[in-house]
Amino acid sequence: MEPKKRQGFFSVFFRRDNIFPMIAGVSAGLYPLLFYYTNNYKMINSWGHLGYFVSIFILTPIVLFFIVNKVSKINFFKKLQPIALPFLNFFFFFSYLNVALYAGFSWIRTLIIFGVAVLLALLLRKFFIKIIGFQLILAVIGVFTLTPVVIKQLNYSKEWMTQPDNIEAAVFKKKPNIYYIQPDGYANFSELKKGHYNIDNADFETYLKESNFKSYPNFRSNYAATLPTNSAVFMMKHHYYNNGSDFTETIDARNVIVSDNSVLRILKNNGYRTFFLTEQPYFLTNKPKLGYDFCNFSTKEISFVTTGLGDPRDVIEPFKNYMETYSEGPNFFFVEIFNPGHITNTIDDSKGVEGERKHYIESLQESNKKLRLLTKNILENDPEALIIIMADHGGFVGMTNTSETYTKNTDPDFVNSIFSTILAIHWPNGEVPEFDNKLKTSVNLFRILTAYLSDKPSYIDNLQPDESYIIINFGVPQGIYKYLDNEGKVVFIKK
Known part of the structure; x- marks a missing residue:
């Protein structure tokens, strides 16, 4: 058997x-x-x-x-x-x-x-x-x-990232420590005084002026959300929401922002040590490879199931520690804080137009506190620093919730509530470049700074259009629309 x-x-x-x-x-x-x-x-x-x-x-x-x-x-x-x-x-x-x-x-x-x-x-x-x-x-x-x-x-094409000149090979003639601080949703001082905001922010505006910051009225973002704005900022190029191929958020934006981009390449080519400090791991949810030398989050500690938003992590103390530990520059810091933020995303969570405005005012005060702490610490330890305070977009005040932006509305106060952003710069030794009048929108910030640091004004010849774009889903055919033209005037033109 x-x-x-x-x-x-x-x-x-x-x-x-x-x-x-x-x-x-x-x-x-x-x-x-x-x-x-x-x-x-x-x-x-x-x-x-x-x-x-x-x-x-x-x-x-x-x-x-x-x-x-x-x-x-x-x-x-x-x-x-x-x-x-x-x-x-x-x-x-x-x-x-x-x-x-x-x-x-x-x-x-x-x-x-x-x-x-x-x-x-x-x-x-x-x-x-x-x-x-x-x-x-x-x-x-x-x-x-x-x-x-x-x-x-x-099918995602990286063609939009190609620079029109050799700016990535720029050689800096001066190498101050650079601090790029991004307060989420912080509208420009000029817009805060009027429109749907009508907020008294004079104390902080005065503080910046007395601290030798130059503010840029009517400055604005080119896009209406954090990811599309930052991917354009760090590539110094328009992506036009991938030319309309996607109506949610920019493809591969997180990898562009924190892994590899034109700004990081320029900085590293010039010997800069790079730091990314953020209150929320929003840019890290897909666990991208970090192109920064240091970050206050490790991708290993980020859950596979997360929105990247939750209880904010303190950035002030780690920032101080990094400054003390790496006092010899040149250093580049990208510090992201999530105040004042913007109004709620959904009507179900909305407190109404006035309720959302009041919440924005409270968060604005919290943002001012953090910005004071950060800038005071920098100026006490690094008085010749190049400090940039620039938001990613406006606060959407005047709406019940941010989803209202997906419906056509060409009221100037409505549009500027979306795109108006703070820009205040502390120029080293108070030496403001003569071409700083070109600072109108966020996409051109680092191209202009590169021209300044390399003493090569010719880089200004290839500035991107100072136009602002938005996704519209309702009221008109779905698509990407230009909302603000090169002069900051409200238009409505399908891309």
């Missing part, structure tokens, strides 16, 4: 009676996975994220469903067998959707999902096969939804 052949793990695992539990596990996680990727692709477009999410959304339920199916066949658990897999399927499906929608975990929502899963398992267990079929149909729809998102990324 021949000895019985031993069955391998995979032959046992994939036996016919084990296939159904595994399909049930796949169906529980596949659509939520595709849904999450479709809506958050630019925050999670790394191989590490893909491996993590496939493990959590697909492999984990496959293994767990397989084990539970085996255990439920034991006599002690046989009464639970009819609802075991349906319960797990519903629980995982809605739990994963919860993660996909909120990019986070909540015990309250999990307990609610648990109760709903128990109820559905009891009521719908007879229709379980049909429900699995429906989940798989959703997954097929999810594939078709995700595909164009991935194709846009694969």
